[in-house]
Every structure is written in C-alpha cells, then in structure tokens.
Amino acid sequence: MAAVITSPPKGSRAARTRATEDRILSVALESFGTKGFDSVSLDDLAADLGITKQAILYHWSSKRVLLDAVIDRAALELIIEFDGALSEEGSGWSRVESIVRRIFRVAMRRPELLGFIREISRIGGDASLRVTADLEPFVSRATTYFEREMDEGRIRRCDPGLLLVSAYSTVLGAATEVEVLRAVGIEPTLRSTVVRRRELLAFLHAAMVAPQG
Amino acid sequence: MAAVITSPPKGSRAARTRATEDRILSVALESFGTKGFDSVSLDDLAADLGITKQAILYHWSSKRVLLDAVIDRAALELIIEFDGALSEEGSGWSRVESIVRRIFRVAMRRPELLGFIREISRIGGDASLRVTADLEPFVSRATTYFEREMDEGRIRRCDPGLLLVSAYSTVLGAATEVEVLRAVGIEPTLRSTVVRRRELLAFLHAAMVAPQG
DNA sequence: GGGAATGTTTACCACTTGGTAAGTAAATCG
DNA sequence: CGATTTACTTACCAAGTGGTAAACATTCCC
Known part of the structure; x- marks a missing residue:
C-alpha cells in the first residue's frame, strides 16, 4: 500500500514486457490492417504469436483497448513516415515530386x-x-506547406x-492499388508503380484538368 | 417425383419470392460494402430487413453462398455503371473526361x-x-478502348x-475519399469532389508527370 | 533462502455466431 | 374441397467469441 513506485526498469523484466507488447502490437497491426478488426479474433492473434489469448488480455484489458493501442502505434508510424516525406530536400515541384514518391513508397512497403x-x-x-487528433502535427505541417x-x-x-483530404485518400488509393495488384497476381514493385502512376496521372490530368469545361 | 418443372411463374408467389430476395441482396450489399462481411451477422441483416435470419438461409444455404449472390449483383451493377460510362458521347480527351467524371459519380452515388x-x-x-471473371466484358472493352x-x-x-488496374484502384480511391470526407464530417457533393479532384490532379500531375527526372 | 511482484497458462463462463430441424400459415393445384 | 408446395417462424445446437478467475512459473528484492 505504501505507494513506492517500482524502481526504474533496469533491463530484464520490464524490457521483456515491452518487447512482448511490441510483438503483439506489430502482429495486431499487420492482421487488423490486412484482414480487418472484426475478422481477427484474439485467439487467431495469439496463435500467430505462439501465446494464448489471455496473455494479450493481460497487457490490454479488452480487444477494444488493444485496438486503441494499435491505433496509437499506426498513427506514430504514419507520422514518422510522413515526417520523413515532408523533410525531403529540394523546393518547388521537385520537392513535391519527392514527397509524393515517398508516400507511394510507404504504400508499397507498408x-x-x-x-x-x-x-x-x-x-x-x-x-x-x-487518429485525426494523433495526426494533428502532420496535418498542420502539411497545411502550412500547402499554403506556402x-x-x-x-x-x-x-x-x-x-487538398489534404484528397491527398490523404490518394495515399489510401495507392495502398488499394497495391492490394489490387497482388489480388490479380502481379507483385508490385516500386518502379512499376511509379511508372504506371505517371501514366495514369497523365491520363487523368488531361481528362480532368486540361479541358476545363 | 415425375420431374415436371413447375409452371412458369405467373405473378404472385414467385414474384414475391424474387422481391424478397432482391430486398435481401440490396440490404446485404449495402451492409457488406460499408461495414464489411465479417462485421455483419445474419441476425443484423435480418433485423434490418424485419425478418428472421432463417428466412435468409431459406433463400441461400449459407452466409458464404449469400456473399456469392451479393458479388453477382455488385458485379452486375458495376458492369451497368461502367457500361454507361464507356458509352459516353464524344471522342478523344473530352470522352475520357466524361468517362472519368461518370466513374467518380458512381463513387459518390454508390x-x-x-x-x-x-x-x-x-x-x-x-x-x-x-469478380474478375464477371467484370471480363468491361475489362476487354476498356482495354480495346485504351488501345485505340x-x-x-x-x-x-x-x-x-x-493502366486499367490503375484506373480501377483510382475509382476505389474515389470511394475512399467519399468515406473519408464523411468520417471527417463533410458531406461530399459531386461538384466539390470534382473540383477538389481537379486541384489534386493538377498538384499530382506536376509532381509526377511534368518534371520527368 | 522466502516473499512478492510479474508474466503467462489452464479452466471456465456468458453470449453471439452460422446453421439445422421441425412446425405453420398461406398460396397453388388436382 | 384436400394435398402439396412455398415462404417463412420458433426452437434449438455446436462452435467460436471476448472476457474472468484462479493456478502456476519466473524473476526480483530483502
């Protein structure tokens, strides 16, 4: 009862705990992202990890709370990816090009x-x-960038x-494209995707932008 | 036992059956499409329809078979939508523009x-x-069109x-955009979407197409 | 060493899931 | 009319779900 906080984690036990939680979050993100939250049971998840479902519930009180944790991780990783993209060198259109390429690369890799x-x-x-709140830093930075x-x-x-919402859903569209390619049996490569996208954009640009009327 | 096929459906009973199946397919497509197959139970579906789950299982032997039927319907409706888009008047880029607009309109409406x-x-x-097989007519027609x-x-x-795969996933991206807009609380309109998309395409075009290297 | 956290498992529970069996009201047909 | 098919409902079930309780093993600290 004497509220002495446990001594600062030195290495072994707390570190192991964090490693376990990390593994769970990683596998959960992968499964939820590809199969969907409702399609993945805690038992499925535990089986993938080689542990029991109760081990998961020890770290998070419910599946829903686990989802929140996974959301936190996803938002963090997205921010890191987007941060990297926004810190690209160059200016003007060449920088925009780098940013877009890098975001597509995220869709390919993750x-x-x-x-x-x-x-x-x-x-x-x-x-x-x-998620909207978690991504706020990215949103405000991107907005500033767009305005400049x-x-x-x-x-x-x-x-x-x-414009940001559009760009956001375009990124999701890129992810969809990767999924579709895989579903059709084409293993997407970064090069092929970028080339194809350039063709598509030329196609759509002329359709939507050029002939104003 | 004498295998006399039931007389051709005149009006009342068979018509009622088909009407019920139609309602079920319609609601199922809506639910599966927005919430996901695994997130929608047969009981949920039945409750939405004001019937019991067993009434659904009377018409289709399992949830999976129902899914197949819903897929058939979705493919059919998509083909109709895309057929309409591909039969647009005009030629060259103006026709392409009409097609793309019409496909985005599908994303807005459905x-x-x-x-x-x-x-x-x-x-x-x-x-x-x-689905790939069901969409084959559309695929071959679009391919012919692209080649010409x-x-x-x-x-x-x-x-x-x-190119078709890209266009396909772009359509899905458009649907995503609608979902995202609604999630953020913006009720999308066709006009706003088209305008925004034009800006986005101008943005991406310059990033991906214009500065070739 | 002994005791207390900590991390995990086994055992279990209430509830929901897809699916079956049997019964029933109404339309159809001889 | 009576028999049968059709379109459903009520009653039920086995399996799987998220979640709890308690037992068990390991590491930490004195």
Whole structure:
C-alpha cells in the first residue's frame, strides 16, 4: 500500500514486457490492417504469436483497448513516415515530386499501415477521431506547406484542408492499388508503380484538368 | 417425383419470392460494402430487413453462398455503371473526361458498391477471382478502348492492362475519399469532389508527370 | 533462502455466431 | 374441397467469441 513506485526498469523484466507488447502490437497491426478488426479474433492473434489469448488480455484489458493501442502505434508510424516525406530536400515541384514518391513508397512497403487507417475510418466512432487528433502535427505541417506553395504560386489556390483530404485518400488509393495488384497476381514493385502512376496521372490530368469545361 | 418443372411463374408467389430476395441482396450489399462481411451477422441483416435470419438461409444455404449472390449483383451493377460510362458521347480527351467524371459519380452515388469490391478483394480467394471473371466484358472493352486511344496518339503508350488496374484502384480511391470526407464530417457533393479532384490532379500531375527526372 | 511482484497458462463462463430441424400459415393445384 | 408446395417462424445446437478467475512459473528484492 505504501505507494513506492517500482524502481526504474533496469533491463530484464520490464524490457521483456515491452518487447512482448511490441510483438503483439506489430502482429495486431499487420492482421487488423490486412484482414480487418472484426475478422481477427484474439485467439487467431495469439496463435500467430505462439501465446494464448489471455496473455494479450493481460497487457490490454479488452480487444477494444488493444485496438486503441494499435491505433496509437499506426498513427506514430504514419507520422514518422510522413515526417520523413515532408523533410525531403529540394523546393518547388521537385520537392513535391519527392514527397509524393515517398508516400507511394510507404504504400508499397507498408500496405497494412494504410489498410489499417481505412479499416478504422470504417469502424468509425472514437477511433477515427483519435487518429485525426494523433495526426494533428502532420496535418498542420502539411497545411502550412500547402499554403506556402500556394502563396508562391506553385499550386493553384484552393482550400488546403480539402487538398489534404484528397491527398490523404490518394495515399489510401495507392495502398488499394497495391492490394489490387497482388489480388490479380502481379507483385508490385516500386518502379512499376511509379511508372504506371505517371501514366495514369497523365491520363487523368488531361481528362480532368486540361479541358476545363 | 415425375420431374415436371413447375409452371412458369405467373405473378404472385414467385414474384414475391424474387422481391424478397432482391430486398435481401440490396440490404446485404449495402451492409457488406460499408461495414464489411465479417462485421455483419445474419441476425443484423435480418433485423434490418424485419425478418428472421432463417428466412435468409431459406433463400441461400449459407452466409458464404449469400456473399456469392451479393458479388453477382455488385458485379452486375458495376458492369451497368461502367457500361454507361464507356458509352459516353464524344471522342478523344473530352470522352475520357466524361468517362472519368461518370466513374467518380458512381463513387459518390454508390460508395457501398466500390467499398464492397474492396472488401472482397481483401477477403480474397474464389470471390475475387469470380469478380474478375464477371467484370471480363468491361475489362476487354476498356482495354480495346485504351488501345485505340493509344494507337491514335491520345494516350501515352503503355500496357493497357496495367493502366486499367490503375484506373480501377483510382475509382476505389474515389470511394475512399467519399468515406473519408464523411468520417471527417463533410458531406461530399459531386461538384466539390470534382473540383477538389481537379486541384489534386493538377498538384499530382506536376509532381509526377511534368518534371520527368 | 522466502516473499512478492510479474508474466503467462489452464479452466471456465456468458453470449453471439452460422446453421439445422421441425412446425405453420398461406398460396397453388388436382 | 384436400394435398402439396412455398415462404417463412420458433426452437434449438455446436462452435467460436471476448472476457474472468484462479493456478502456476519466473524473476526480483530483502
């Protein structure tokens, strides 16, 4: 009862705990992102990890709480990825190009990450609001970036918030593309995706942008 | 036992059966497309319809068989939508523009339809192969169209199959955008979506297409 | 060493799931 | 009319779900 906080974790036990939780979160993110939250039972998850379901519930009180933790991790990793993208060198369109390439690269490398975002946007409720909040640093930085680009005449002027939503769903679209390619039996490569996307954008640009009317 | 096939359905009973099955398929497509196959139980579905789960199982022997039927319906409706898009008037880029606009309009009007496609592409297995087969007429027609456009120099030359995959996932991206907008609390309109998309495409075009290197 | 956290398992429970069996009201047909 | 098929409902079941309680093993600390 004497509220002496346990001594600072030295290495062995607390570290092992954190390692276990890390493994669980990692596998959960992968499974939830690719198969969907409701399609993955705690038993499935535990079997993948070679532990029992109760070991998971020891670390998080319910499946829903685990989801929140997974959301936290996904948001963190997304922020890291996007941060990296936004810190690209260069300026103007060459920088934009680097950013877009890098975001597509995330979709190639971590399809489950973006699939998970789509998943929780479907589940809705508090979760999606949480993600919005967690991504706030990225949102404000991107908005600032968009506004500067517009000020300097490199992007046509429009609501940066809406532009961000569009870009956001475009990223999800890239993830979808990876999934679709795999479903059709084509193993996507970064090179092929970028090349294809360039063709597609040329195609769509002419359709939607060029002939104004 | 004498295998006389029941007389051709005149009106009342068989018609009622078909009407019920139609209602079930419609609600199932809506639910599966927005919430996901595993997230919707037969009881949920039945409750939405004001009937019992067993009434559903009377018409289809299992939930999986029902899914197949829903897939059939979704594929049919998609083909109709895409057929309509491909039969647009005009030629060259103006026709391409009409097609793309019309496909985005599908994403606006029937988000559950495209959400469902994404859902079954995630479920994988036979289902996604089925859809590929069901969409074959559309695929071959679109491919022919792409090839003609490339022959006549209106689209940069590339693999039409890959171009189609890109367009396909772009449509899914459009559906995602609608979902995301709704999640964020913005009720999307066709006009806003088209305008925003035009800005986005201008943005991405310059990033991916213009500065070639 | 002994005792207390800590991490995990075995055993179990209430509830939901997809699915079956049997019964029933109404339409159809001889 | 009576018999049969059709379109359902009520009653039920085995399996799987998320979650709890208690036992067990290991590490930590004195």
